[in-house]
Amino acid sequence: MTAKTYHISDDCRYGRTDEWIRLDGTVARVGLSDYAQSELSDIVFVELPSVGTQVEAGEPFGVVESVKAVSDLFAPVSGEIVEVHENLEEHPEWVNEDPYGRGWIIGIAPEDLDAIDGLLTPEDYRAYIKERSEK
């Protein structure tokens, strides 16, 4: 089998449901990992939450639809949603094209900044992907 290689951005932490989170000051942006966007392929719709929504770690905050499937988006940490990437309404394909850049989905003000450190490191996440793709 030809193993696919996925980009794992070094400046992010990762949730076990394949979201990345990157802290910048007091706001953490959240998106889907390269692995997740590749698994979904052809994203055609991102259902965004409203700014001001409180989210709990591990709870769904939105939905992403690809041509073939629909899947929930889960918050990697608890906090308040302070920004949503409205451009994705017109350009859901950005999640595929640039998952760690202009494919970002929401910004969260985390309740506890340290919670981010409890998530998977890039190395851990790489191992976690490998584990699953070998199943």
Add this chain to the structure above:
Amino acid sequence: MTDAPRRTPLYARHIDAGARMAEFAGYDMPLVYSSIIAEHRAVRSSAGLFDVSHMGEVRLRGPQALELAQRLFTNDVAATPIGGVRYGLLCLEDGGVVDDVTLYRCGDEEVFFCVNAANIETDLAWMREVQQKTGLRCDIIDESEQTALIALQGPTALKLAEALGRGHMPVPRRWRFAESELAGLPVLLSRTGYTGEDGYEIYARAEHALRLWDALREVGGDALQPAGLGARDTLRTEMAYPLYGHELERGLNPVEAGLERFLAFGRGFIGEDALQRAHASGPAQRLVGLLPEGRQVARSGYPILAEDRIGTITSGTYGPSVERPIALGYLAARYAAVGTRLEVGVRGRKVPCEVTQTPFFSRKS
């Protein structure tokens, strides 16, 4: 199905190309090579190459082959010229659909059916049962294992095939087929498809499949995109072509599915009486095309709602050429008029939708 999925003769090429594989009808098939949308658009704008070797081929040969074919097949066998292809259904006495198939008329004592992979065994059992009841004399030969099928589809498909034909190539008209040679290999070129585009479905011997695929890839270069079952599904949905297991099944009949033009009444096919009655009285439910508002996809199994639930989505996707969500579904016949405004239940929410004409995509639009 508990057995390991089967592989087509082209399996190694899909793996080499990095395709995402998925099980379909008991076969490990390429779902997508890189992007369903890109593969879909390549088929509409230049050409795509599909491995559809999972499809089955069943030949009827013998003195009464055509008579047995006509008992089984809803379209007109006698009116199909030698070298002609017709689409139709295999129906039960009550009009329920055993399979939707294409019939190839090879001669006066020979036809073959191209059948859905998931139905090969049930089709064979049904054909043998009908043969036993009618006593019609012919051989029923399952050639599925030794036959590869490659679909070359898109506006540049004919030119690509011609480049491999080396001068002695017959070009069959639409809904015709011809014995031919591509890259020095014997093939049956059928001017048919499941995409809404011009092109060929190319039948070849299984042991020639790799050489044929490679030759097509070489002559096509970057302008020929390998395309998976994902794009095959979005392409056929834009054309509102039914897919067995979604729009067609034993509990549904061709009148409900809007396929009356493929019923040759008066030819004595099985299910004719029931379907004539259904045609005369009008069906209680109909298959329609639906355009949901917004960008959410109304998927197979989602409810169609008026005041109450009136139907169910059977296929739904994003249409890459029409650039919006599209869906097919069965609903109570009184709601089937084009322009009727309804709703689809999408994960607990109601999304407005409208009954629309099909196909969703047409070349002129």
